[in-house]
Amino acid sequence: MIAKTSSFYDWVYDWVDERLGVSDLAAFARKKTVPVHAQSFWYYWGGISLFLFVVQCFTGVLLLVYYRPGADSFESVRQITYVMHFGWLIRSAHSWSANLMMFSILVHMFSVYFMKAYRKPRELGWLSGMALLGIASVFGFSGYLLPMDELSYFATKVGLEIPVAIPFVGSAIANFLRGGPDVTEFTVQRFFALHVVVLPALFLPLLGFHLWLVQKHGNAMPPSEEAKPASERKTMPFMPNFLRKDIAMWLISLNVLALLASVFPWQLGKQYDALAPAPLGIHPEWYFMSPFEMLKMLGTVLPGAVGEIAGILLFTLGIALWILIPFYDSSRDSGRRGRNAHCFGLVAVILLLATTAIGYWTVR
C-alpha cells in the first residue's frame, strides 16, 4: 500500500516536472543561502510587505463583492461595516493591512538603503522597489476616498489641491484626477477604476520583476559583513530554514493585524456633505504627513504661488536624488560617496520623522 502511494506521488511529480521543470526550481532553492549576521533581522521586511500585499488582494476582492462605487459608495460601505456578516472584519483588515504594508515597505526601503543593497548589480531592484512604493502610495490615496465619508472626502479634496500648484498644467491635472472641478461621485468612480484595475495591472508585473531580481542576485550583505573574509561569514539555507522563519514572521504579522483589526475596528464617519464646512483637524494619512507638512512649512517661509512651486520643485528634487542614489554610490569602493549617501539617508530619516511629528502636533 505504501509503495503504491509513493509511486503515485512519484508519477504525479514526474508528470508536473516534465512539463514545468519543478526539479530545477527545487535544486535552485536548495542551493540558495541567506547571510546570517547581526543585521539579518532586516531581511524579513520585504517578505512581510509581500505578505501584507497578499492580505490586501484577498480582502480587497472580498470587499469588491459588496462595494458599489459612485453615488452608492457610502451606503455600500455602511452595509459592509454594519450589516454584512464579518464585513467589518474584512474592511478593518484591509485598511489596517494597507497601513501596516506602507510601514513595512518604508522599513524595507530604509534597511535596503542603509545596508547599501542598491549598489551594483542591484540598481534595478532599487528602482523597481521605488516604483512599487510610488504605486503603493497611490493605492493608499485612491483607496482612502472610496468610503466617501466626511474625513475621506475632505482629505482627498485637500490632497487634490496640491497638484494645482504645478505651473501651467496643474489645474488640468487636478481636474483630470477629480473628473471635474470638485470631488464628486465621478471622482470615486475614477479612483475605483484606478484602485482595482489600473494600479494592480501596474503593480503585479513590477512586483514579479522585483522578486525575480531578489532571487537572481540574492540578499545583499551590509558593508560591515562584506569587509570580513569569506571564511568568517555565516549563511543559512533558504530552504527550509529561512523560509520557515519568514513564515513565522508572516504569522506574527497576521496576529498583529488580527489584533488591530479586532480591537480597533476601522470606523466609518458620517456621509460626506459637500456643502458642509470641513471638519476640524483634516489631515492626510500618516505616510503623506511628512510631504504635506514640508509643503506647508515652505508655504509659510515663501508665501503665495512662489512657495508652492518652490516646495514642489524641492520635493521633486529630493525624491529624484533618493531614487538615483545607486548611480552616485555605485559600488563598495565608493568611499567618500558611500559616506555621503549614508549621511543623506540619515538626514532623510530625521526629516521624515520630524516633519511627521510636527505635522501631527500642529494638526491638533
Add this chain to the structure above:
Amino acid sequence: MNYPFWDIPRLGSGWVIGLIAIFHVMISQFAVGGGFYLPLAERKAQRMKDAKLRADWMDQLAKHSKFFLVLTAVFGTVSGVGIWFAIGLTHPEATSTLIHNFVFGWAMEWVFFLVELTTIAVYYYTWNRVDEKLHLKVGWVYAGASVATLVIINGILAFMLTPGDTWIGVAGTGHEASKFWNAFFNPTYWPSLLLRTCVCASLAGIWALITASRIDGEKHPELKTSKVQWSVKWLVPSFVAMPFLMMWYYAMVPASQKALLTLGIDTINSGTFSTVTRMALIIIVTSATIIGVAYFLAYRNPRDFNLAHAMAVLLLALMATGAGEYSREMLRKPYVIGRWMYSNGVRVPYVERINREGYLAHSQWVWKGAGSNGTASNYSRGEAIFRGECGSCHTLKGYRPLADMLAGRDRSNIQNFVMMLHENKPDSPYRKFMPPMTGTQQDVDDLTDFLNAQVNPVSTPGSKAVLTAQR
C-alpha cells in the same frame, strides 16, 4: 451602597482587576500545569537509559524548577493577593456575596495553597539531597495540591456566569450557603474546568519552552531536541480538545449571553456591544498561531529554537489568555453574578426598591457641602450616582469615556439617554449589556446634571463646586 466607591480616573477600576488578573492567570495556570510537568519530566528522566542525557535532563529540570518556584511562589502569590485587594475595592458587593457563599471553598483553597507553597520549596531545595523516589513523591503532592486549587476556584468563577436555578431560588433569603454544591457545580463548571485544564497544560509547555530555549543547541543537541520536543507535546491536548470544549462551554452559556457573542458578527456598531465577538476572534487566531509556531519552529527545528521565539510564543499565549479572560468577563454582562447582581453591584430584585426610595437613600457615601447648610448638592449627588452606577465600567475621560460618548448632546438629550437606561425597556439595545439606571426621578436629574457638566462645561458655570470627598 454600603461601601465607598473607588474611583480610578482614566483607567477605570475594572482594568485594575483586569491587569492584575490576566497577569495572575498566566502564572497561576502555569503553576497548575507545571505542577504536572515537573514530576512527569522527572519520571521520564529517571527512566532514561542514556546516563549522560539523564543527568542533563535532571540538571535542566532543577534549573526549570527554580524558575518555576520564583515565578509561581513570588509573582503568582503576590498577584493573587492583589486580586483580593482589587476586587474588594472595586466590587465590594459582589465580593461580599461570593464570600458569604463560598467561604468554605476559599478556606479549602488556602489550605491547598499552603501545601503548594511548602511542597514546591521542598521540591526545589531537595534536588539531589533526598532519595529520588521521595523527591518525585514531593512533586506529585505539589501537583495534587495545585490542581485542587484550580478545581475550587473554577467553581467560583463559573458560578459568576451561571449561578444555576437552584441557587437563584434561594438567593437573598440568607440561606444561600445551603446550596453551596449546586452553586459550585453550576452549568458551566465542567466545560470550564476542562478548558482551563487544557490551558494549564499548554502554559506548562510554553513556559518550559522558555527555559528549554536557553539550552545551547550546539553544545547539548540531544538535550535541547528532546526537551523542546517533549515540551511542545504539552500543547497537544489543547490542540485536539479545545474546539470541542469551546462548543460545550458555548452550549451551556445562557441564550441571553450567547446573543452577546453573536452580536459582533455583523456589526461594530456602538463599540463595546461587539467586543466579545472580536475578542473571541483574537483567541482563535492567536491559539492557531501558537500551534503553528510551536510545531514549525520548535518541534521541527528544536536546535535553532531560541529565546526570542519562545518569548513570541509566550506573548501570543498572553494575548490569548488576556482575550479569553476578557471575553469571559464581558460575556457576563450586564451582570457580575448572573441574573442576581448587575455589574454595578445592584442586586436585581432591589431595583424596584431603589427606584422607589432613591439610589443614595441607604448610602453613607455622599459628599456634602456644596448646598446650603451642608446638604448634598445636585452635582455631588450626581457624582456619587455616577461613581456607583456607571463607574464599574466607565470613566469620564479614558477607558469607555462618558464625556466622549455623550459628546455632542445637550442636557435634554443626555437626560433622554439616562431616562432610556432607567426605563430599561425590553426592546432597548442597551439592556443586553448594561444594567438599568436605578433611582428616582431626582436621581435621574442629578446624574444628568453631573454628566452635562462634564460634557458641556460652559453651560453650567460654577458647577465644579465639590470634587473631593468630604464626609
